[in-house]
Amino acid sequence: MNTPSRPRRNFYGRLKGKALKKSQKGYLEEDLAALSPGAVDWESNPERRPLDLPDLFGGRPTWLEIGFGGGEHLVHQAQSNPDVGIIGCEPYINGVAMLLGKIRRAGVDNLAIHPGDARDMFDVLPEASIERAFLLYPDPWPKTRHHRRRFVTSEHLAPLARVLKPGAIFRVATDIEDYVRQTLEQVPRHGFAWLAEGPTDWREPWDDWYSTRYEQKALREGRVPHYLTFRRM
Secondary structure (H helix, E strand, O other), rough: OOOOOOOOOOOOOOOOOOOOOOOHHHHHHHHHHHHOOOOOOOOOOOOOOOHHHHEEEHOEEEEEEOOOOOHHHHHHHHOOOOEEEEEEEEOOHHHHHHHHHHHHHOOOOOEEEEOOOOOHHHHOOOOOOOEEEEEEOOOOOOOOOHHOOHHHHOHHHHHHHHHEEEEEEEEEEEOOHHHHHHHHHHHHHHHHEEEOOOOHHHHHHOOHHHHHHEHHHHHHHOOOOOOEEEEEE
């Protein structure tokens, strides 16, 4: 594949937090390689090729979570949907380590983990190959001059739209009102229809929702979650 044309600005924040626990270091050393879909980032694999999803997940439908945080929702979906394969992307290494511990405890085997930028995954996913995508509590970049760093911009939504199948569902959860505004402005411009028919469709979580630690923090601090559902046209 050719060198990707990518803006320098990232839609995510830090890559590492406090020092990892000994157990978390063990998870990374012992478990991560087996869960990797391969070296999908151009820097480590300039000769990368499109992923063979039938080989990766045995022909199961494929879902994608963009920035899984600590992995609570990702593991919940994997447990609830054993007939689906789910790829999770997360550059924050502490979150990756937390997820690996949850995977061990849950015993799920239908996950693939890319510990890096979701844009790398967009580069190697076949066109119209993903049946559901999640963007849950993304970095809000609250300052106006940083809004272009948000995921819900053309440079991220266009490649996402390319890899989603017609009829695929794209879920966005956020507690930031201005992020809701930008999402509702930008996502429909890239071939998505917002599925809300009334206020409860964005005020109440999805039936299979698993509240993340980020959401619990937002609720404690008095912020209101919004749950936005789109369909790829």
